[in-house]
Amino acid sequence: MRTAEEMYNYCKDKGYFSGSDRNFTLKLFNVIANHLGQDEDVVVCFIGVHNRKSPTKDDGFYGYALTNRRFMMGQKRLIGEDLKSISISNLQDMQLKMDSTTATLTIFTSDSPVTIMLTSHEAEDIAKTLKHYAREDTAPIEQEKPQGTLSKAEQLLKMKELLDAGILSDEEFEQVKKDILQ
Structure with missing residues (x-):
């Protein structure tokens, strides 16, 4: 996948939506699509709430994408955009904590962890899919420790x-x- 539309359709087919609409989803995925390298393709994408610390404190919705080179996090803001990325070689571990209606996916890196709030019905599939592709496209995450x-x-x-x-x-x-x- 290389376009926001392809990422949107992937999420639609998988049921990875967290209640967001098409236009909002496309804005988030456009941030990612606009920063892909020529030899970079998205293999997994989804939307979640970035770095939720409490019910009233988080960084808002982000689009997330695992490519063949990195894990990307993008947000379209009122003015500008925010893009973060983590090299696959810096991904160390993942942990999924389930609650009744939500789940928190924590991705541990060599720097600091990234926490992503998801809906509980999509979280397990997203975590398994991320792990599968991160292991398939690179050396297994556990072996990098x-x-x-x-x-x-x-x-x-x-x-x-x-x-x-x-x-x-x-x-x-x-x-x-x-x-x-x-």
Whole structure:
């Protein structure tokens, strides 16, 4: 995907909307589309509330996109726009916390975490899809962490947390467990 319209249609087909309308969605995704490199394609995109700290304090709605090179976050403002990006090599981990109607996806980076509020019905699929594409297009996120800093037991506990959060499938957990214990 390279255009805002393609990203909108992807979200529409997946049901990733969080209650936003077409024009609003296109404005957010245009910020991302306008900053894609020539060799860069979006593989996953969605909309969420950026850095929510409380019911009355957040940075507003952003469009999010994972490309073959980076994770992009874009917002169209009344005056100008805000674009942030994180190199795939700086993505370290993801955690999904579910509530009754909302969920918080935290993406851990080498700098500081990014928190994204989503609706609970879309959150698990978004987290699994992000993880899948981040692992497929690059080295697995877990392998980018310095493995020597955690004991095998600590690594297994961390992977179990990812399994319980729905970020790892049962099969992936078993493979990671096997790799750690070797």
